[in-house]
Amino acid sequence: MMLCIGNVLSAEQLATVRAVMDSMRFEDGRKTAGWAARLVKNNEQAEPSEQLDSVRKLILEALSSNELFALAARPKELTPIMISRYAVGGQQYGTHVDDALMRDMRSDLSFTLFLADPNSYDGGELVIEQSAGEQSFKLEAGAMILYPATTLHRVEPVTRGSRVVAFGWVRSFVRSAERREILFDLERARRLLFDQEGKTPIFDLLSKSNANLLRMWAED
Secondary structure, three states: OEEEEEEOOHHHHHHHHHHHHHOOOOOHHHHOOOOHHHHEOOOOEEEEOHHHHHHHHHHHOOOOHOHHHHHHHOOOEEOOOOOEEEEEEOOOEEEEOOOOOEEEEEOOOEEEEEOHOOOOOOOOOOEEEEEEEEEOOOOOOOOOOEEEOEEEEEOOEEEEEEEEEEEEEEEOOOOOOOHHHHHHHHHHHHHHHHHHHOOHHHHHHHHHHHHHHHHHHHHO
16 A cells, blocks of 8 residues: 655644755765665765754654554654755666665665655656556655555656655554555544444444454554
């Protein structure tokens, strides 16, 4: 399941992130790439700093309070959030799959949080390959795409402006993408039913099934 989540960061939070980023230093992104991905990665990543730590904290707090992210990802652990920049001149990230282990953590889901106004740059789309074909994403600033880390994906060349994003990986309590989607759909159905009819016997049965499936599938 892939999910676009809007307004993960508010306008005020975005302004804070951008102001802090003005004082960050960036280095060659290939330093953090695996031996094969290094051949197709051409971007910059924020160097470790107090400024990066403050941005990470702000974004992590925003993710922790985002109910849709919590229900879709069932996060058990997140890698430290990273900031990347793709500048004009064709910087891109060719087709690759994310490592199964990121900082000794199993990567079940990847996420990209867009920080730049999509009208401020050309190119830079995140393209994710699926059995039904490719799907392209270039979201509003403050919005995020959450997707399985198992997919082949790429970032198209930037031909104008700068693409700036935060990204990271999630280890989920529920390893299986199919099971996470079932739980996500059940929770949505449960809440829609409650909004329409309140607490009914049908709602209680859905709640029981939802809780027991999570209990059966969760890895604590």
